[in-house]
Amino acid sequence: MLDLSQDAGALTAAIVDVESVSGDEKALADLVEEALRALPYLSVDRSGETVVARTSLGRAERVLIAGHLDTVPVAANLPSRVEGGRLYGCGTTDMKAGVAVALKLAAALPSPNRDVTYVFYDCEEVEAERNGLNRVAREHPEWLAADFAVLMEPTDGVIEGGCQGTLRAEVHVAGKRAHSARSWFGVNAIHGIEPVLARLNAYQARLPVVDGLEYHEGLNAVGVRGGVAGNVIPDSCVVTVNYRFAPDLTIEQAQEHVREVFDGFEVSFTDAAPGARPGLTDPVAAAFTAAVGGEPRAKLGWTDVARFSALGVPAVNYGPGDPNLAHQQGEYVSLEKIADSERAMLNWLG
Numbered sequence: 001m002l003d004l005s006q007d008a009g010a011l012t013a014a015i016v017d018v019e020s021v022s023g024d025e026k027a028l029a030d031l032v033e034e035a036l037r038a039l040p041y042l043s044v045d046r047s048g049e050t051v052v053a054r055t056s057l058g059r060a061e062r063v064l065i066a067g068h069l070d071t072v073p074v075a076a077n078l079p080s081r082v083e084g085g086r087l088y089g090c091g092t093t094d095m096k097a098g099v100a101v102a103l104k105l106a107a108a109l110p111s112p113n114r115d116v117t118y119v120f121y122d123c124e125e126v127e128a129e130r131n132g133l134n135r136v137a138r139e140h141p142e143w144l145a146a147d148f149a150v151l152m153e154p155t156d157g158v159i160e161g162g163c164q165g166t167l168r169a170e171v172h173v174a175g176k177r178a179h180s181a182r183s184w185f186g187v188n189a190i191h192g193i194e195p196v197l198a199r200l201n202a203y204q205a206r207l208p209v210v211d212g213l214e215y216h217e218g219l220n221a222v223g224v225r226g227g228v229a230g231n232v233i234p235d236s237c238v239v240t241v242n243y244r245f246a247p248d249l250t251i252e253q254a255q256e257h258v259r260e261v262f263d264g265f266e267v268s269f270t271d272a273a274p275g276a277r278p279g280l281t282d283p284v285a286a287a288f289t290a291a292v293g294g295e296p297r298a299k300l301g302w303t304d305v306a307r308f309s310a311l312g313v314p315a316v317n318y319g320p321g322d323p324n325l326a327h328q329q330g331e332y333v334s335l336e337k338i339a340d341s342e343r344a345m346l347n348w349l350g
């Protein structure tokens with residue numbers, strides 16, 4: 001049984017020592033469910049290896065605190081160990097420290113000033129189809145209803161608002177096949193991508209301010225595919241581009257922008273994920289910012305906050321881990337940062 005009365009650092013270590021690589025979260029999900037069911041003021045639901053617990057006090061606002069239980073594969077970095085104020089081990093920073101803080105809040109707050117929904121989910125570190133939050137959003141969207149969500153991914157204790165969207169597009173250049181010994185009978189499609197690359201080189205990325213936070217877009221080639229054989233003038237070349245777009249654009253608007261940039265070329269889209277507005281101007285988010293303190297910044301990478309945004313729930317990333325250490329063999333989390341984060345969240349909800 002998980003002892004939720006120990007301090008948040010020791011609780012993080014206990015959780016880290018239950019190995020939970022994506023797809024193998026059952027043992028940890030069982031422990032989390034058991035610990036939450038022991039708290040009489042929470043109602044607990046479970047779907048697969050995702051556990052959702054909530055208070056039902058009839059408060060004016062409901063906030064959601066979420067964290068994933070899974071980790072990337074272990075790299076000879078378990079069990080955890082403490083050294084110089086740091087807890088080392090797989091999943092310490094990403095993001096079992098955040099999970100431990102959320103569990104501490106659940107145990108410490110029988111009567112929080114806002115209703116709270118705690119979500120602990122599986123399979124964040126793998127493809128989106130397996131993501132537990134994705135599944136719950138599809139099958140039980142009512143479990144995720146809230147006015148505001150905090151995803152406790154590692155942010156080094158800084159509030160990171162929203163996230164940028166991402167899409168991949170293929171820009172097709174056509175040519176005419178010919179024998180390379182008589183190349184003048186053909187049109188070389190690889191040579192034909194020059195204007196595509198020129199437009200990318202000249203591209204000025206937007207730095208839009210959305211809900212008070214400055215984002216930084218990017219449009220870049222991430223792949224080139226072309227060539228038939230060593231003696232053939234190629235008739236086709238494809239440049240794959242990745243557009244990271246600020247959350248003031250929908251996927252459709254972002255696609256329209258890419259079409260405009262490559263006007264005159266055939267463009268097709270392979271995949272896309274929407275961004276999420278930070279929503280920090282909402283009163284409910286402003287109260288969170290005031291309680292936690294510090295200067296919020298924009299989240300540039302894509303995270304699961306976008307799934308909340310798609311459900312109409314403004315969401316931020318905020319957690320004690322250091323994002324730069326995530327997925328590293330030497331991953332660790334500062335015990336002081338865990339305590340700071342717990343204090344800030346208690347200050348917000350206590």
Ligand SMILES: [Zn+2]
Pocket residue numbers: 068094095124153154
């Ligand atoms: Zn994570």
